[in-house]
Structure formats: C-alpha cells, structure tokens
Amino acid sequence: MGRIAYLTKRGAVWWYRRRHPVIVIQSSQNNQISVSCCDNGTSLQARGHMAVSLRTRSKREARILGAFISADFERAWAMIEAVMNEHEFDTDMMDAIAMTMAKHFRSLIEKIAHGPASSFPDGVKQRAYRILEQDLRKALGVEGKVIVADAQPTPQVEENPPAEAMCQAERDALAYLEDHDEDYWEKCGELFHPDYEPEYPRLAHIGESARTNDDYYADYVVSDFGLHTHVFRATLSEYLAACERLSLDPSDANADFPLALKEAMDAAHKIGMVPTPEAKPSPTLARPKNSTQKFADFADKYLALRCQGFTLTREDETADAATGRNFERTSLRNWQSSVRLFVEIVGDLPLCDIGKEEVIEFNDWIQRLPKNFGKSSKDKRTARQFIEDADEHDTIGINALIEKLRREGKPPGEIEEASAAARVVRLSATTMKRHQQALHAILAYAHESGAIDGNPFKGRTLTTSEIKRRKRSERRVERIGWGEDIYALLGSEIFQNPLTEQDEPLFWCPLIGVYAGLRLEEILQLRVNDFFSDAGIMAVRVQNEIGSQEVKSDNGFRSVPLHRALIDIGLPELVALRRQQGLSRLFPHIERSKSKGTLSAIMSKRFGYYTESRGIKKPGLDFHALRTEFHVRLARAKVPDHVRKGLMGHEQTDVTHKNYYRLGETIEALKEYVDLNDINHYGVRSPFGKTYHRAAPHLRVVNSANG
Template sequence: MQEHVAKLDALRGTTKDADRRTAINAEFHRVDGMLDKMLPQLMAFKTEESGLNTEYMLLLQDVRALSLSRQHQEAIAEQASTHKAEKHALADFVSTIVSRAPASESNSVPSIPSLSATIEDFVRFKRAQGRWTAKTEAENRAVYELFKLIVGDKPLVEIDDDGIVSYLETLKKLPPNINKAPAYVGKSIDEIIALAPETTMAARTINKNVERVSSLFKWAMGKKKYGVTRNPAAGMSVDESGAAKRQPFTNSELAALLRSEEFATREFENPYAYWLIPMGLLTGARLGELCQLYLSDFVDHNGVPCIDVTDEKEGQRLKNANSKRLVPVHSKLIDLGLLQYVDGLRKAGAKRLFPELNERRDGFAQAASNWFQRHKRKCGIDGKHTKVFHSFRHTFISALLDDEVPEHSVAQIVGHESNLITGKVYWNAKDAAKRKPTVEKYQPHEDVWRLIPKFEQVRIVPRRGPR
C-alpha cells in the first residue's frame, strides 16, 4: 500500500497534467480493486472478533454464576451449622427444664377417662338434672359395675362391637341377682360362670342392662373428653319372645285374693291393705300412682268425681308424660265408700290418701309392694314375675279392649301413649263426662265383687310387734 502512495506522490510532480491525471486514475482503480478484494477478509475478521467478544461475555457470566453459587452454598452451610447448634442447645434446655419439673407437669396431654371415671361423670350429670331417684341411681350403678367387671376398666372409646357382643354373651351365662346371692359374693365373673348356674338372667333383664349401657354411650358421644363417636350398644338386644310376661288375673285368682283372712274377718292392718286391690282393679292405675295420691288429687269436674294422676306434689313421680291424666272414679269404688273415706281424712287434717305409707328410696309404694307380694303368696297365687300388682292393670285394660272399647279411649284412662294427635293432649274438665262410660265398661264378675265388704264394715287393726 505504501508503494502505491509513493507512486501517487510522484505523479503529482509530473508537468504534463493530462498524463498525470490519467496515471492517477489508473492507480486509484488499482487501489480500489485491491480494497475490494480485502473487504471480505476484513468483514470476516470483524465477525470473528465479535464472536470472540460474545463468548468472552458468556464466559464471564458463567464465572460470576459459579462464584455466586459457591457463595450461596457456603452461606447455606453456615446457616445449617448454626441451626444445628441452636437445635442441640434448645434440646438441652428443654431436657433440663423437664427434669426439674414435677411429674404431674411433665405430661400436659390429657388422657381419656377410664370407664369408672366416665360412669361417675354420667351419674353426676343425672343428679344435676334431677332425673334419677336414689333407687334409679343404685340400679344403674349396679349395671355399670357389672359392665366394667366384664369388659374391663378401659376408656369407653376402646369398647367396640366385639366388646358389646362379648358383654351380651356373658350376661346370658350369668345368674339373676348376682350382687345379692351369697354364693356369688367375692367371686369373679369367670368363677361364677364356671359354677354353671341353673337359672340365668332373664332376657328382659339382659335387655335392660344393655339399654342402660347404650344410654352411657349415647351421653358420651360428641363430648371431646371421652373420644366416643358412635354407640356400639345401640340396637343390641336378645329375643324376649319366650320370656315370661305379666298376665291379667283370672276370676278365680281374683276370688282367691279376696277370700283371704283379712277380707273374711274384715280386719285389716292398715287402710291400703283394704283399698289397693279394688282401686287397682277399677282404675287401671299403677301401684306407685295410687300410693302417692294426695287428698287434693280427688277432684270434681261438672259433677263427675275424678282422680287427678299427676306429679306436681312433693314426692310424686310418674313413669312418663303420658301418665298424667284424669281418671273418673268408678261407681263401684263410690259404693265401697272411697269418697266418704277421702272426706273423713280431710276433716281429720290429713293430706295424703295413705299417710301410713312413708316415702322411701322407691317412692311411697315400697311397703305396699312388699305387702302385696306376701298377700298373693299367702293366697296361693303363683308366678313371681307374671302375676304381680301390675296384673290388676292388665285385667282392667284387657277387659275394656275385649269389650271393643277403642284403644285411644283406653289410653286416656290408663296413661298409655295414643296414636291420635288428640290423645297426646291432657284432656280438660269437659271430657270427664265423656270418659266416665269408658271406666264403667269394666264390671268385675259378681262372684268376685261380692267378696269385698264396704269400708264402713271393716276395722283397721294395726299390727303390733315384728311381722
């Protein structure tokens, strides 16, 4: 290239202008041709240089990333080391605190109550509600104690379907009155079963036990404290179709009850020994309902004398809501002198129909119930469970139904639940005249009724000394 420039300078000194211009143009053409040939090479070099620069920049980026990654890894490692050291320090601190704390504070997680504790909670709840009498509480406690002996004193939530089935199977092998019979006192469940009792628990008793266990589960369900979410005892029962059921008295049995020494001599230890049999027969009322009557429960509605069966006074209890009712007084009870007897007590300042009956754990009926058991045995009436005072109620109801009295009409008199909507309402005073014919429908056989003297013909001779 320098050679060509020198030639151009030499040409500028030539005197002949035309020749000089020609020579200069020729030289420029030569130079342009050379530049044209060099241009692709220059462009290729430029491109290579640009590629080198790009690769260099990418390399720098990779180096920076590797550097940052290493720094990041070092930071993480440092943090992990610090966390590990802090974790060990915290564990040592907690261990020191726990070792110094009392045993009761070392375990703050509450445990699920045992069966015994759950039973006590349930009993306390029932007491607070006022739903249980002392007798009811004792009966339930006996059931739950037997349940605990069979399944173990474990939390209720640990008793499943298999546990309830085993409980049911065990009950079927046990004798009745397991807590009362001297032969079984102090023996385990397995030892009692090994004795092979001749008489085992009645189906009805077994089902009552299971029902009470089911009530315990039902109460505990949904309460977080006990962890119970279902009731494995619900719907569990044994077949009662072959079990002995209460039966009405036959006319011959009624006659036997009324031919006793008391009715023959017309001397009775107390008024209830005279009145309870005819009242039970002609009202269909339960023994407890009769024994707890107050004189104020004898009312008059539009000329119709009635007995107000209620639970509104001190010591009175009813089986259920349907038991509250008005019972028109049967004309035969009036003939015996019941209303005159009531008036006489009122004049004497008494408050109850049978003031000689004291309230006990079972209510007012315990002494009367014991009296009737002795009375029927003395009269030769068999059937410990089938022929009881409640059989008077069965006699009254069966006679009315056999006489084609509508069931809902009978329900109003005896306090059964009626399928009719109107049967669920406590009927008012104007219904007394309508219900009176229902009561009068039952007429005892004349051979039976003539054995009962009027009250004015009898004497009350209290018994002295032990029975």
C-alpha cells in the same frame, strides 16, 4: 335447596339457559365514547335465548359447568359490547354473534363433558381446557387487548411460558407431553375436534387453569357465593342429623368433615369474623393426667353432671334442673348398676386401659348373667361369681337331673321339659342393651373430653335385629291380666278379715288398680285434693298440684270417675277421714325406697310376697297386671278406644281425637264406661264395717245340638 342460576332441567338432563343481555351503544362525541350519556344511547338485544345442554344428570356437575360458562359468557359479552361501541353494527350482526356463542359453548361442553380425556393427567386436561378457551376467543373475535371503560385488560396467556412461571400441574403436563411421540398426540388431538363424538361420555375434571384471572370472573364468584354454598349448608345439616340417628361421632364418621370445618374456621378467623374465645367454666371434666383416672371415678363425676341437668351431648350446654331431677329419680340407679356391673366383670381399670378387648369380655360375660342378679340384698356374690355358679348349675346340675329322670323311667319329652324349666334364666336382651348404652354414653364423653382416644363401645352394642333375634329364644311370660284369678286375690284374707288399720295400702292399692286403672306409683302419691265431685259424681284426678307428684308422661294427667265398687267398699270414707285428720296424702306413712327412691318399690315387693305366700302367685300375675285387667274388662265391654286410652293415661293415636276432641267425654259418660268393668266385688269386707256378699255366678245359655 335454592334454585341454581341459569340452570334448568329438561327431563333428567341439566341445561344452561339465559336470555341474551341488552347492549347499550353510546352516542359518540368527537369520535370518543361518552360513558356518562347513557340516556342518549341505543339498546340492542339478540333474539331469543341461549340454551346449551350440559350433558349431565348430576346437579353437582351441572353447577360446576354452569359456573364456568357464566364467567366466560359475561366476559365475552362485555368485550362484544365494547367492540360494538367502537364499530358500526346492525341487528343481523348481533344475532350472528349470539348464534356463534351458543354453537361454541355447545362445542365446549361436548369436549369437556366426554370421556376418554378423563384418563389423562390433570396437567394435560388443564392445558386442553386452555386451548379450548383460546379457540373460543378467536371464534368470537375478542382476541388480544380490548379496552373497556373502568375495567382491567384481560391478561394474555403465553404460548410457551418459562418453566419457573409454570405451576406444578403445568410442569407435570409438559413432562407428560415430552414422554410421548407425535403419533400419540396426533391421535389425542381428535378428541377436541368439533365433529368428534365419544363412545362413552363422562364429565372430566376441570383443573385450575380453567379459571380466569379477570374482574368478570371474580365478580361472578363474589355475587353467586351464597348460591353455591346452599349445597354445603344443606349437606351439613343432613350430615349431622344422620350421625345423630346412627349414634356416630360426626368428627370420626367421615375424614372430610373436620377438614371442611377447619378450613371454614380458618377463613373466618382470617377475616376477623370469629373472635378468639375466652376461657369460661364448662361442665367438661378435667383431662386426667396420662388418662390414668379410674373408670368408676370418671363415671361418678359424669353422673353427677347428669344429675345437675347436663345431658353432655352437645357443647356450650346449659344445665336444666328439672332434667337433672328427672334423671336422678328415674335413671340414676340403673346407670350406677351398669357401672358396678362393668367394674365387677372387667375391673376398675384406668380409662386408658379400656379397649375393645375389655368391651368384648364384658359383652361375653353379661349375656350369661342370671336375671335375678342383684335382686337380693343378702346375696354378696360378685357378678363373675354369680355367672360361674349359674354356668355350673346348667352343666353339672342339669346333667344330674337328666340322669335322675332317666332312672325313674320318664319319657324323653318330659325329661326335655324338666331340664328346660330347671335352667337358670339369663339377662334379657333389652336389659343387656340398657347396660351397653349407659357405658357407651360414659365412654363417649370420656373420648370427647380427651381422656381416651376413642370409644371402645362404638359398634359393639346389640343392634335392633340382634335384640329381636334374642327375644325369640328367651323365656318370657306375657302380662295378659288376672282373668278369673282376680277372685282368688279378692277372696284372700286381707280382703275378707277385719283390718287393724283402715288405711292399709295392701288392701286399697290393688282395688284402686283394678277398678281405676292407676299405676302403683300414681296410687301411693295420691293426695286428698286429688279427689273431687263433679255433677254429683266422685272422681280422682292424676295430677301434680304442688310439684311433689310424678307422672310418667303428659298423657298421664287425667280424671277417672270412681267405680261403684270403690264407693261401696268405702274409698270416699277414707278420703273424708284424711281431711278430718288434716293430712294431705291418702297414704302418708309410705316411705320411698333407698335403692330406687320411689314409693312403689317397697309396696311392689310386699304385694309380690303376699300373693306368693298365699298361693296366688302365677307367672305374669304382678301388680301391674291389675291395671292390664282394668283395660281388658273395658275392651270386652266395647268401651271406645279413645276412652280407654284416656282412662289409662295413654297417648291418643287417632288424629281426630288427639287434635279435635281435647275436651274428651263428659264425667257422666266416663262414669258409665268405668262401671262397665264387671269384676264382682261382693264378699270384700270394707274397713269401715260393711261387707258385700258375692253374688252367685251368672248362668250362661249354651246352644244344644237338638235346639
């Protein structure tokens, strides 16, 4: 915010401080003032500055008081200059006038800024301020009409104006005066005595009568308008940012906001600064008649706009095709599942019938939804049926299990463990929040487009603290890597028996994941051109050469040297085979799933089925845990943190490496680091005919008590 004119801060209190202006005394000709002969005049200035404490710590209150003091100061000084051009003067007289002005401004601030009078009605306070202003004019000797060249005479305030000439506040003040006796007003008159010191100082309201209707005050308002709007402009920016952070609608968060904007827009229209907008096409959905449009239909149109590249979070938005494609690829199906879930639980209601009761009902049912809902395409039960069956199992089924275990004589601890393990796992708090956020966004847009009066999801989604609390009681398994179970996987049939197809993805993908740390989607979309040799070292590059590959983030673009195990097992031979066949992809036969549109969806299920059917599956041992194991092995080998983040495709959090080491390590150094991954690949049968027999386990030296 900019500096406030003539206002300074001493400690915590605001002061009004300015140098006394220079007065130019014109040389007289034939007893008349010559305005045009300014070069022949005499300049005179009072010594020092005028400094007045505003007796407030509030910048806003100081700005108000400073504005009125500046207006009175300019008007009074101009009048003094006119008087001194007509009369004799000396330096002492100028200093005396300056001291008098400072004294009476202090008296004025003392009376305005203190408090018992603040409890008076506005009309009384306005009349008091006008009395003070008249006293100040008398003290400065500028009472009555003073003629200044090219200036309008100061309008005089009538002592007893007719009732019809009074404003409403003055008529209220007059009525208030008539309702109280003389003793009351004699006591109140002490409030305005120069020696009066109030016990509880407080800034009182400054009414409209404190303003003056002359050119000096008007010129001050015009010239300092930009200064006084700094507060509004800064506050407006902060207000919008705060509303965005809290997910609030700026037009609803505070009733004064739309009023302020309306007055500003009305003023802009009045002076012709804002032309009447022309009708133009926009992504706003047509307002349904009587808001009877079904929720599912509205949601479909909303999601179609999002797929076109509209975020629908601001007005006059231009669609971005890349944003739309990314939304369609990564988020569309999740949003569609949220819409289907809402319709199955609440029903496909008209938008106008969706209120807080329906939202509360949805939130109550969704927290009971089993985690495996929608995982099987063969299960045709609705969400409500799924929830009811799970509730029945957790009551009748668990009670039957407990009775059975008691008859068998199991101890209480074992019964408690068995019943806890048998309970249906419900939806996680994170997934609940995802569904709520999607529905909140759709209904927020329905509100903005005029389909509904308000967003019923506003204030009814899980908060961060609620999510943390729910997570503490949720059943969960941390993904910590495969550990020694990796050898159970490498010892299974697909890695030990001859393969009918040399490019079998179920064989190659786990090996690339555990030895190169790539994500499953990154592996399946690898192209032949992604493999290269540098300084005699073969490496794979995660990139998007022709725009057909997707990378999770900007940090995902990276190069990883091939581990010696991948070279021994024959990955370079597979790349060479693809080049001979004239194929561009390493796994060209993998198709995208119809549900998620990704290459990894089907392969992830194949890997899960394979490990479960071979007895390898354990909680937390999924495909992504292979990538976790890659990181764990490098960390235990003391590979530097910035190298591990680079190989994993994670963001560098260290400022030095992020901003001053963008080239990173050499390919030779990275090769040494990658080969520190000590997972033994001996015994894995290569699709190209060579088998590497597993070495005997390393012996460890154990310290004995006897030394």
